Amino acid sequence: MSALSVADLTVRLGSTLAVDRAAFSAEQGELVAIVGPNGAGKTSLVRAVAGLVHHSGQCSLDGTRLEELTPVERARRIAYLPQRADFAWALPVRDAVALGRLPHGDPFGRPSPDDATAVATALDRLALSALADRPVTALSGGERARVMLARVLATQAPLILADEPTAALDPAHQMLVLDLLRDEARAGRIVLAVLHDLALAARYADRVLVIDQGAIVADGPAVAVLTGDLIARVFGLACLFVEIEGRRVPMPIGRI
Numbered sequence: 001m002s003a004l005s006v007a008d009l010t011v012r013l014g015s016t017l018a019v020d021r022a023a024f025s026a027e028q029g030e031l032v033a034i035v036g037p038n039g040a041g042k043t044s045l046v047r048a049v050a051g052l053v054h055h056s057g058q059c060s061l062d063g064t065r066l067e068e069l070t071p072v073e074r075a076r077r078i079a080y081l082p083q084r085a086d087f088a089w090a091l092p093v094r095d096a097v098a099l100g101r102l103p104h105g106d107p108f109g110r111p112s113p114d115d116a117t118a119v120a121t122a123l124d125r126l127a128l129s130a131l132a133d134r135p136v137t138a139l140s141g142g143e144r145a146r147v148m149l150a151r152v153l154a155t156q157a158p159l160i161l162a163d164e165p166t167a168a169l170d171p172a173h174q175m176l177v178l179d180l181l182r183d184e185a186r187a188g189r190i191v192l193a194v195l196h197d198l199a200l201a202a203r204y205a206d207r208v209l210v211i212d213q214g215a216i217v218a219d220g221p222a223v224a225v226l227t228g229d230l231i232a233r234v235f236g237l238a239c240l241f242v243e244i245e246g247r248r249v250p251m252p253i254g255r256i
């Protein structure tokens with residue numbers, strides 16, 4: 001069973017303590033939402049696990065220290081979706097998604113049948129097949145965000161780190177993407193997703209981590225974590241709760 005274990009993770013950015021001794025674990029099959037106010041340290045935490053920012057502490061996947069892997073080994077194990085969906089080159093959508101396959105083969109070689117299948121499947125799952133030949137620079141912001149996520153899915157890595165995967169998307173595509181991420185978890189991956197929408201976190205996540213001022217202040221099932229008290233204390237929001245598909249879902253109704 002694959003498992004991510006994070007211990008004593010600390011990130012300093014200049015004079016800011018962005019993440020303060022974070023510790024948590026996640027298991028194969030879990031979709032874990034990371035929530036917290038702006039500046040709380042969510043991106044820093046995810047980037048540290050991805051090995052993209054200097055940190056102290058340990059991150060291990062299946063007992064292997066991620067810090068000790070080569071960049072290619074790490075890229076095979078971790079698929080990272082950054083917060084911003086920017087492409088510098090006018091690559092066709094299909095080729096942009098195929099970048100997710102780079103860790104699996106010779107970057108200058110021909111794509112293998114597995115590569116072609118992974119790319120076609122990812123395009124289809126993100127409803128991008130009709131746009132496959134379009135340059136990524138000629139897409140809307142939400143379409144580009146879906147291309148970035150298709151690239152992540154094409155990687156077929158056991159750990160997916162998605163920083164605000166729904167930020168640029170309309171409500172239907174937000175649900176499509178969370179359905180996909182939950183399916184990825186159910187297929188045996190570990191998925192960590194930074195989300196701002198507490199209702200989506202409550203509906204989709206198996207577990208919710210709450211970060212406030214660099215520290216993990218709550219970790220558990222959404223129903224136990226996303227209480228009216230916690231949301232008031234951490235986010236300064238009053239909520240109504242509605243039940244959807246058996247889950248207690250917070251609906252923010254105003255600032256406190």
Ligand SMILES: Nc1ncnc2c1ncn2[C@@H]1O[C@H](COP(=O)(O)OP(=O)(O)OP(=O)(O)O)[C@@H](O)[C@H]1O
Nearest residue numbers: 013014016018036037038039040041042043044045
């Ligand atoms: N390059 C940097 N240099 C110094 N401080 C930084 C840098 N990047 C981020 N910070 C600070 O680190 C803290 C954590 O930032 P981070 O981006 O991890 O927060 P976040 O929870 O992802 O926020 P948001 O919801 O706004 O994306 C913030 O106080 C931020 O101002």
